[in-house]
Amino acid sequence: xxxxxxxxxxxxxxxxxxxxxxxxxxxxxxxxxxxxxxxxxxxxxxxxxxxxxxxxxxxxxxxxxxxxxxxxxxxxxxxxxxxxxxxxxxxxxxxxxxxxxxxxxxxxxxxxxxxxxxxxxxxxxxxxxxxxxxxxxxxxxxxxxxxxxxxxxxxxxxxxxxxxxxxxxxxxxxxxxxxxxxxxxxxxxxxxxxxxxxxxxxxxxxxxxxxxxxxxxxxxxxxxxxxxxxxxxxxxxxxxxxxxxxxxxxxxxxxxxxxxxxxxxxxxxxxxxxxxxxxxxxxxx
Numbered sequence: 001x002x003x004x005x006x007x008x009x010x011x012x013x014x015x016x017x018x019x020x021x022x023x024x025x026x027x028x029x030x031x032x033x034x035x036x037x038x039x040x041x042x043x044x045x046x047x048x049x050x051x052x053x054x055x056x057x058x059x060x061x062x063x064x065x066x067x068x069x070x071x072x073x074x075x076x077x078x079x080x081x082x083x084x085x086x087x088x089x090x091x092x093x094x095x096x097x098x099x100x101x102x103x104x105x106x107x108x109x110x111x112x113x114x115x116x117x118x119x120x121x122x123x124x125x126x127x128x129x130x131x132x133x134x135x136x137x138x139x140x141x142x143x144x145x146x147x148x149x150x151x152x153x154x155x156x157x158x159x160x161x162x163x164x165x166x167x168x169x170x171x172x173x174x175x176x177x178x179x180x181x182x183x184x185x186x187x188x189x190x191x192x193x194x195x196x197x198x199x200x201x202x203x204x205x206x207x208x209x210x211x212x213x214x215x216x217x218x219x220x221x222x223x224x225x226x227x228x229x230x231x232x233x234x235x236x237x238x239x240x241x242x243x244x245x246x247x248x249x250x251x252x253x254x255x256x257x258x259x260x261x262x263x264x265x266x267x268x269x270x271x272x273x274x275x276x277x278x279x280x281x282x283x284x285x
């Protein structure tokens with residue numbers, strides 16, 4: 001949800017929740033990130049990602065989507081700015097460690113934006129992905145247009161660019177939990193707060209970036225957790241509740257998230273929330 005669900009927005013006031021960012025990143029990688037696997041698989045199947053694919057992943061997070069592409073034989077490059085903890089986990093997954101573990105063929109990871117990639121030729125990539133879902137947090141597409149524009153010199157004409165977003169609120173059970181973040185963050189006038197996904201969110205981003213829409217799809221991505229504790233850790237790892245934590249305190253956010261999860265708790269203690277995510281395939285000019 002970078003993500004980022006995933007894109008981490010802090011209040012404009014500059015107040016930052018006092019959280020263990022390394023623990024948060026681990027929760028994201030071990031609990032929450034896998035919820036988007038059906039989305040990644042659907043996109044890779046549709047675009048026939050394989051050994052001829054040279055993929056540039058914007059906002060790659062802790063690298064699960066890149067790892068899945070690499071397992072299909074793709075050469076992958078990931079970019080992640082302002083989240084060194086997640087990028088460190090991506091390196092653990094994709095790059096060799098001190099013991100000489102073999103890296104995924106052609107894998108590269110960069111802390112920053114497309115302009116920070118060194119030694120890459122024009123038209124180096126034939127697929128760009130931006131899997132951090134937009135459309136549930138006010139302003140969550142800010143910066144994406146600029147990142148897509150900065151990546152344009154690295155791709156050729158007609159190259160597919162994949163954008164991802166939340167589906168309709170009525171088909172996303174998690175929307176009711178995210179409303180807790182909006183309610184608690186109200187003293188900050190909604191900075192980084194939840195909003196309903198709009199039908200044309202992805203198309204508007206593509207238009208601003210000078211991309212031509214070329215098809216879309218919807219994918220069921222249910223959020224399933226072993227128990228309520230696991231669900232709270234996973235949801236908080238998205239960063240979507242940071243403004244609420246800053247406006248109130250971690251204990252209150254924890255309490256209200258648990259209450260909001262109650263309708264989705266099953267008899268065996270697991271938590272299950274059906275969701276639908278949307279993706280747009282656009283083409284470079």
